[in-house]
Amino acid sequence: MYKYAYHIVYSAGMIQPVHYDTLIYNVRIASMQANGKPYGALTGSAVAIHNGVIADILDSDSLDAVTAETVTDAQQQWLLPGFIDCHTHLVYGGDRANEFEMRLQGLTYKDIALQGGGIKSTVAKTRAACEEALFKSAVKRANRLAEEGVTTIEVKSGYGLDNDTELRMLRVAKSLESELPVRISTTFLGAHALPAEFADNADAYIDFVCDTVLPNVARNNLADAVDVFCESIGFTNAQTEKVFKAAQQYGLPVKAHVEQLTDSKGAVLAAKYGALSVDHIEYLAESDIPHLAASGSVAVLLPGAFYYLHETQKPPVNTLRQHNVPMAVATDLNPGSSPVASLLTAMNMACVLFALTPEEALRGGTLYAAKALGLSDRGEIKPGKLADLTLWDIESPAELVYTLNGHRPTQVFLGGQHV
Numbered sequence: 001m002y003k004y005a006y007h008i009v010y011s012a013g014m015i016q017p018v019h020y021d022t023l024i025y026n027v028r029i030a031s032m033q034a035n036g037k038p039y040g041a042l043t044g045s046a047v048a049i050h051n052g053v054i055a056d057i058l059d060s061d062s063l064d065a066v067t068a069e070t071v072t073d074a075q076q077q078w079l080l081p082g083f084i085d086c087h088t089h090l091v092y093g094g095d096r097a098n099e100f101e102m103r104l105q106g107l108t109y110k111d112i113a114l115q116g117g118g119i120k121s122t123v124a125k126t127r128a129a130c131e132e133a134l135f136k137s138a139v140k141r142a143n144r145l146a147e148e149g150v151t152t153i154e155v156k157s158g159y160g161l162d163n164d165t166e167l168r169m170l171r172v173a174k175s176l177e178s179e180l181p182v183r184i185s186t187t188f189l190g191a192h193a194l195p196a197e198f199a200d201n202a203d204a205y206i207d208f209v210c211d212t213v214l215p216n217v218a219r220n221n222l223a224d225a226v227d228v229f230c231e232s233i234g235f236t237n238a239q240t241e242k243v244f245k246a247a248q249q250y251g252l253p254v255k256a257h258v259e260q261l262t263d264s265k266g267a268v269l270a271a272k273y274g275a276l277s278v279d280h281i282e283y284l285a286e287s288d289i290p291h292l293a294a295s296g297s298v299a300v301l302l303p304g305a306f307y308y309l310h311e312t313q314k315p316p317v318n319t320l321r322q323h324n325v326p327m328a329v330a331t332d333l334n335p336g337s338s339p340v341a342s343l344l345t346a347m348n349m350a351c352v353l354f355a356l357t358p359e360e361a362l363r364g365g366t367l368y369a370a371k372a373l374g375l376s377d378r379g380e381i382k383p384g385k386l387a388d389l390t391l392w393d394i395e396s397p398a399e400l401v402y403t404l405n406g407h408r409p410t411q412v413f414l415g416g417q418h419v
């Protein structure tokens, strides 16, 4: 117990003291609320937490009247919401460092594919890996994210492309919560690529995804959303729509990888199905952006893949801004096109490569990342939201995305618990 004076409130005629589990005071708050202030800054200088949730934002002169079990003097550090990486593929077998090496020794993607490389090699290694092996390698990657203050991670399946491995990937993803101080959101991405067993028969594979795997995923409560790789080298709009309809039958929200390499109108289709997010969108036509504004879908920017693939076509950030389409930023952490285990690096890339402001990038890794996952209980510092918080020894929030590998949080709270 830290202070003994009580903040007095009157409830049903009784005098009751205000007592909290945790109090973080003497803090500068970048709430990330869309309140018109830079970084959602608040005038209060203390955050009170009860039962894992932010209970109140307090001024310094009201602190004498508050008690708490645990009290932290933040010494004027900045408090931010825990970061949310809303797009990863971090559960997989093997890695593709050898292909990275082969590319730089002069081999083409085609040479590598002919040697069984690319996504095929990841599918083979993921299918061959037992649950423990997948877990062990995924923990390492998830831990890299957590060290930077990521408290919620989305993880997709999509390297199994068969019933058992897809379910195994999702189980492994969920179990990361038991090992690390993070919350996990899972996404079923059976429609990621065409497995060899269904070569030249993508329609039959989509039927298998919709009629066999998805029902098992749903029955076992293994996914929070359903995703599709809708692209010239992925699945067609008709196939994508079939998956969306199946997801709807199970009450699962949808999202999609769209317009990464071509403008195939996947974003318009996703908007029609009320997609939580459309991801990549380098080739999104400006004239299609009103569809996203109407559906409330979040535009998820993935600059790691843009960087690794040496892409030149940039997402239409300015027009998204003009239409108030919320933009999120994520790592796309995966073994091929974006082996980026750092959300702060992805935010920095979003600023340097796509011209987001540091404030937009940070909101893209908090408030709008939460929205991209349909999680309205987190992503900002506000009474009623989960007390997933990070404390930073910085002079301004912009420092976090201005540097590369410049900062780690001094403290992380998950549900109000110091971890």
Ligand SMILES: [Zn+2]
Residues within 6 Å of the ligand: 087, 088, 089, 257, 332
């Ligand atoms: Zn992806």
